[in-house]
Amino acid sequence: MSIFVFFCVMVAALLHAGWNALVKTSADKQTGMLLLTLVHASIGLCLIPFLPIPTGQVWLWLLASGFIHMCYQLFLGFAYERGDLSRVYPIARGAAPIIVLFVSLLLGIDSLELFEVIGVLIVGIGILLMGAGVFTLAEDRKLIPLALGSACATAGYSIVDGMGARLMGDALAYVSWLLIFSAILYTPIIFFIRGRSILPQNKKQISMGVLAGILSFVAYAIVVWAMTQGSIALVTVLRESSILFAMLFGWFFFHDRMTLTKILSGLVIVIGVILTRI
Numbered sequence: 390m391s392i393f394v395f396f397c398v399m400v401a402a403l404l405h406a407g408w409n410a411l412v413k414t415s416a417d418k419q420t421g422m423l424l425l426t427l428v429h430a431s432i433g434l435c436l437i438p439f440l441p442i443p444t445g446q447v448w449l450w451l452l453a454s455g456f457i458h459m460c461y462q463l464f465l466g467f468a469y470e471r472g473d474l475s476r477v478y479p480i481a482r483g484a485a486p487i488i489v490l491f492v493s494l495l496l497g498i499d500s501l502e503l504f505e506v507i508g509v510l511i512v513g514i515g516i517l518l519m520g521a522g523v524f525t526l527a528e529d530r531k532l533i534p535l536a537l538g539s540a541c542a543t544a545g546y547s548i549v550d551g552m553g554a555r556l557m558g559d560a561l562a563y564v565s566w567l568l569i570f571s572a573i574l575y576t577p578i579i580f581f582i583r584g585r586s587i588l589p590q591n592k593k594q595i596s597m598g599v600l601a602g603i604l605s606f607v608a609y610a611i612v613v614w615a616m617t618q619g620s621i622a623l624v625t626v627l628r629e630s631s632i633l634f635a636m637l638f639g640w641f642f643f644h645d646r647m648t649l650t651k652i653l654s655g656l657v658i659v660i661g662v663i664l665t666r667i
Contacts, residue, residue, distance in 0.1 A: 390615075390618070390619040390620065390623055390624075391618070391619075394615050394618045394619055394624075395627065397611050397614075397615060398611065398612065398615050398624055398627045398628055399627065399630070400611065401607075401608040401609070401611040401612050401615070401628060401631075402608075402627065402628050402629070402630050402631035402634065403631065403634050404604045404605070404607055404608035404611075405604075405605070405608045405609075405612075405628065405631040405634075406631040406632070406633075406634035406638055407601075407604050407634070407638070408425065408600075408601040408602075408604040408605040408608065409631075410638040411597050411598075411600060411601035411604070418466045418467070418469040418470050419463075419466040419467070419470075419579055419582075419583060419587055420587055420588070420589055420590075420594065420598070421466070421594075421597070421598055421601065422462045422463075422465065422466040422575075422579070423575075423576065423579055423587055423598075424589060424594070424595065424597075424598025424599065424601070424602060425462075425598055425601045425602040425605055426462060426568075426571060426572045426575050426576065426602070427572060427576070427598075427602070428598065428599050428601075428602020428603060428605075428606070429568035429569075429571065429572055429602055429605065429606050430568060430569045430571075430572035430573075431602075432565070432568070432602070432603070432606050433564075433565035433566065433567075433568045433569040433606075434569060436561065436562075436565045437562070437565050437566065437569075440559060440561060440562035440565060441557070441558075441559050441562045442562075443557055443562070443563070443566055446556060447553060447556055447557045447563070450549055450550075450552065450553030450556065450557075451553060451563070451566050451567050451570055452570060453549050454546050454549045454550050454553060454567050454570070454571075455567060455570030455571045455573070455574050456574060457542050457545045457546040457549060458542070458546055458567070458568070458570075458571035458574075458575070459571055459574040459575040459578065460538070460542045461539055461542035461543060461546060462571070462575050463575070463578065463579070464481075464535050464536070464538035464539035464542060465481055465535075465536075465539045467535050468480075468481060468535035468536045468539060480533065480536035480537065480540065481536040481537075481539040481540050481543070484513070484537065484540035484541070484544070485513075485540045485541075485543035485544040485547065485625060485629060486509055486512060486513045486516075486544075486622065486625045486626035486629050487509070487510065487513040487514075488540070488541070488544035489544050489547050489548055489621060489622045489625045489626075490506065490509045490510070490513075490622040490625075490626070492544070492548055493548070493620070493621055493622040494506075494622075498548070498551075498552070498621060498622075499620040499621055499622060499623075500620075501620055501622060501623065504664050505620070505623055505664075507661075507664055508626070508661045508662065508663070508664030509622055509623065509626040509661070510661070511657060511658075511660055511661030511664060512626045512627075512629065512630060512657075512658050512661030512662060513626065513629075513661075514657065514661075515654045515655070515656075515657030515658035515660075515661055516629060516632050516654070516658060518650065518653075518654040518657065543625075544625075547616075547621060547624075547625045548621060550563070550564075550567065550613050550616065551613070551616035551617075551621035551624070552621075553567075554613045554614075554616060554617050555616070555617050558617075560610065560613045560614035560616075560617050561610055561614070563613060564606070564609055564610045564613050568606065568609075612624060612628050626661070627662065630658055630661075630662050632655075632658065633655055633658055633659070636651055636655060
């Protein structure tokens with residue numbers, strides 16, 4: 390992976406933590422996810438007239454990814470209703486890079502250097518350690534299966550989108566169509582689950598949702614483009630280093646507890662990222 394691609398993925402990681410923090414600020418987390426999803430679709434609809442149209446098997450990758458993204462949004466939104474940003478986010482993101490790594494190696498999707506494999510494993514372990522406090526602190530443990538469901542969905546769509554974007558040959562077009570499909574699937578499901586109560590209640594909620602949607606679209610477009618330039622597993626784990634930013638956001642803006650475990654886990658993540666660049 391080139392330095393330029395590495396830098397772009399780290400920018401995407403910062404943006405990713407930022408939009409998660411904005412969703413966390415929403416009075417209703419699923420309302421935040423709905424607004425984010427609708428903004429995704431709106432941006433996609435504005436872009437697709439100027440971008441290539443998917444053909445052949447690309448449609449199957451897009452439909453599969455749209456379904457997985459819908460599951461991810463449901464799991465993540467409900468998890469945020471039960472736990473801190475600095476606790477849910479690590480569990481939701483920590484398992485994904487390890488799953489992607491093993492699937493990539495098993496199926497021969499990408500080749501990785503030894504230090505890159507070690508770095509991916511160390512980053513994944515560091516992220517999981519940061520979320521481990523939920524087992525010892527007085528937090529709602531019902532967030533665990535929700536956050537783990539989000540992690541599995543993250544691993545799934547990372548692999549599907551990396552392969553799909555490579556097949557299509559245009560990452561921005563792929564992401565635009567994908568997020569339109571995701572909105573088409575997610576919107577009726579969340580209205581069925583929550584009814585009209587899911588609608589935003591004020592202008593501030595709408596503005597936060599719009600901003601989160603813009604940040605999220607840009608971040609994911611960068612990530613999918615990076616997957617066409619380098620290893621899917623490596624891009625995934627570098628993206629998940631966003632947990633460091635999420636930890637700081639949670640501490641500064643939401644007054645989440647900053648424990649010794651979180652600090653040490655953050656150092657482990659930094660070591661892992663450094664190893665991927667050796």
